[in-house]
Amino acid sequence: MNTFSASIERSDTLRSAVNENPDRYRILTGERPTGLVHLGHYFGTVSERVRLHSLGVDTFVILADYQVITDRDAIGQVRDNVYSAVLDYLAAGIDPDRATIFTHSSVPALNQLLLPFLSLVTEAELHRNPTVKAEHAASGRALSGLLLTYPVHQAADILFCKGNLIPVGKDNLPHVELTRVVARRFNERYGDVFPEPQALLTSAPEVPGIDGRKMSKSYRNAIALSMTDDETATLIRRAPTDSERVITFDPDNRPGVSALLTTTALCSGVDERQLAAEIGDAGAGELKKITTEAVNEFLAPHRRRRNDFARDPDFVRCVLRDGNRRANEEATRTLDEVHAAMGTVY
Missing domain, CATH: 3.40.50.620 (HUPs)
Structure with missing residues (x-):
């Protein structure tokens, strides 16, 4: 062993x-x-x-x-x-x-x-x-x-x-x-x-940042727990993807798209490949919309409690x-x- x-x-x-x-x-x-x-x-x-x-x-x-x-x-x-x-x-x-x-x-x-x-x-x-x-x-x-x-x-x-x-x-x-x-x-x-x-x-799991690299404060690619919904949406909207319209999970060749799929999967409990199949040819814009909704919904209870303590x-x-x-x-x-x-x- x-x-x-x-x-x-x-x-x-x-x-x-x-x-x-x-x-x-x-x-x-x-x-x-x-x-x-x-x-x-x-x-x-x-x-x-x-x-x-x-x-x-x-x-x-x-x-x-x-x-x-x-x-x-x-x-x-x-x-x-x-x-x-x-x-x-x-x-x-x-x-x-x-x-x-x-x-x-x-x-x-x-x-x-x-x-x-x-x-x-x-x-x-x-x-x-x-x-x-x-x-x-x-x-x-x-x-x-x-x-x-x-x-x-x-x-x-x-x-x-x-x-x-x-x-x-x-x-x-x-x-x-x-x-x-x-x-x-x-x-x-x-x-x-x-x-x-x-x-x-x-x-x-290793959570990728919005650019496909490991999520890290030093890379400036991290979704902070303290962000507002709008700040989260802005960050995800700026995430680099690619020109291919059909969404697929391929971390080696499509790191940006795959990072968003993994983030969505972690927050929603759905498999990356299943998510990719559901989005299909709706493109990166739809993927970013779904990712934003999944992250904000997942973090909503945490952010409410955090704001209460911050008062x-x-x-x-x-x-x-x-x-x-x-x-x-x-x-x-x-x-x-x-x-x-x-x-x-x-």
Whole structure:
């Protein structure tokens, strides 16, 4: 059995265990607030996050603002992005009374874990990490120290709260494995402090952007959850297609048309090829109309809840302040354990 097949088998067994005893698990999940939360995030991570949270799994959601600058010169509109993301989490179904939503920069004790953790990994192990290699290649710039140590920072994110369940896609499995290595080496060297977290593989679809590439904030091809109906319609209307009038699903040769079909299928629950057959020779204009209607209808409940929360900005700020407080309490307890294990209590 190959490594990935074994990961799938372990994940299936783990999923059953979580469903039976959700209170035994704690997840750490989140993202870099480099832009607005979009449809790709929703289908890729947010919906699974909400599902686990609704089961009763203890949920920590990090907005990794420090990691915004791993591959860029400026931090951008990070504060606005953080508050916007909190609104989307609340609208999606994360209950702030039962979850901890926090920011990297607000939890100093978490970031202090980076120092002892760095002593537990080699430079070669960091250079081998697929995300480090991919982000470095995409940035087109010299490899920064922050990007090189990004996987260890993620290990600190997970281990500060002793997360033992990490929902990830296939591409992020190496991050969980390195976190397990860090936990195991620390425990072997200093005594048992950290659990070795388990990866829960998600079967989330890759959501294409309106241009056929992967939906990404950096490509400016993303449908943000916070857009209005009109803004969504305008974005989809500008989507590149082709001159062929008959609509077919062919991602390799017709990326623009196929991206719109996939987006519509995800939002409506209908197969891409069935959609293409129904549209037939009605052309790209009809396809864009159907896609707009499907997206706006799918996001309507989310947007209504989001707008309701947005009317009370003080509440949103309180959610984040309370989450930061809880995360600090958790991180301080863990750092105290680390100091005691290492013999650095003075």
